[in-house]
Amino acid sequence: MRQRHIKQATIEHLETMGVLTSPRILDLPKEQPIHVEIGSGKGQFITSLAHDFKDCFFIAIEMDKNVCFRIAEKKSAMQLDNLWILLTPAETLLEWFLPQTVDQIYLNFSDPWPKARHHKRRLTWPTMLEKYKVVLKKDGILQFRTDHLSFFEDSLTYLEHHFDLTEVNMALDESPYMTEYEVKKRLMGQIYQVKGLKQHD
Ligand SMILES: C[S@@+](CC[C@H](N)C(=O)[O-])C[C@H]1O[C@@H](n2cnc3c(N)ncnc32)[C@H](O)[C@@H]1O
Numbered sequence: 311m312r313q314r315h316i317k318q319a320t321i322e323h324l325e326t327m328g329v330l331t332s333p334r335i336l337d338l339p340k341e342q343p344i345h346v347e348i349g350s351g352k353g354q355f356i357t358s359l360a361h362d363f364k365d366c367f368f369i370a371i372e373m374d375k376n377v378c379f380r381i382a383e384k385k386s387a388m389q390l391d392n393l394w395i396l397l398t399p400a401e402t403l404l405e406w407f408l409p410q411t412v413d414q415i416y417l418n419f420s421d422p423w424p425k426a427r428h429h430k431r432r433l434t435w436p437t438m439l440e441k442y443k444v445v446l447k448k449d450g451i452l453q454f455r456t457d458h459l460s461f462f463e464d465s466l467t468y469l470e471h472h473f474d475l476t477e478v479n480m481a482l483d484e485s486p487y488m489t490e491y492e493v494k495k496r497l498m499g500q501i502y503q504v505k506g507l508k509q510h511d
Contacts, residue, residue: 319379321397327382329395333405342367342392343413346445348400348433349373349420353381355489356416360385360393362486367392373399400433400441407445415442417454419491422461434465439472446508455482455503457495462502473506 321331330336338344343366347356350370360368370393372378378397385393396406420433429435434454442452452473456462469475482501492501 314376316376316379319375321375324375324378324382324397327379327386329378329382329397331397333398333402335408336369336394336406338407338411339367344369344411345414345416346371346407346412347416347418348403349417350377350381350395350489351419352377352490353384353395355418355487355492356393357381357384357388357390358487360390361388364392367394369393370395371398371400371403373397400438403441403445409444410447410450412445412450413447414451414453415446417452418489419456419495420454420461422456422458424458424460429464432461432465434461434468436468436471439468443472443508448508448510450508451476452506452508453503454505455492455501457491457499457501459500459502462504466504469504469506472509474509475504475506477503477505479503 325331345366346369348371350356350372353370356368356370370381372381375397378395381395385395417433423429423431454465480500480502482503495501
């Protein structure tokens with residue numbers, strides 16, 4: 311979905327706000343579990359987690375400059391030292407993360423790409439799942455949440471070939487950790503969530 315244009319949301323300005331914009335292998339903190347959200351939007355979910363779980367380290371990946379700017383504003387206002395923001399498409403994941411360095415990946419309300427000819431653009435598509443499996447640690451977890459039933463059902467079939475499904479929830483309760491989309495979509499119907507544990511090779 312196209313985001314509202316923000317004049318200050320230039321690469322140069324985002325870099326001055328601490329947003330990382332050119333792929334390089336990240337020197338991740340060794341002591342803290344690493345949690346990554348892909349397609350963070352305006353960042354309500356990941357900034358709330360980073361605020362409440364200071365013993366963990368969080369990374370927001372977002373390819374849209376305008377919404378990245380909103381995450382960076384929240385990070386600054388909330389003084390979150392345990393959050394990095396990457397302005398990059400998720401497809402570059404392996405240019406940022408070494409294998410087996412991430413504890414958990416979150417996909418929240420990713421674009422559903424409903425037309426069959428666009429399914430390969432989905433963030434749950436098998437080629438992306440292969441990348442997540444590379445960067446996740448041995449018992450790493452992928453969590454996917456959406457309001458879009460057919461996208462959810464299709465994603466279950468992609469996921470079950472790569473992950474051991476530990477939770478399939480067809481009516482997720484509200485929680486303190488909800489994205490901007492979740493807050494809106496809850497007014498219209500059910501929220502679905504699946505959690506998968508990385509399968510051992
Ligand atoms: C439907 S919005 C949901 C935003 C947020 N997760 C929420 O629930 O409010 C999808 C977001 O994913 C981002 N996105 C889509 N494809 C992406 C990709 N390949 N890499 C990184 N971000 C992506 C979009 O820019 C957009 O901000």
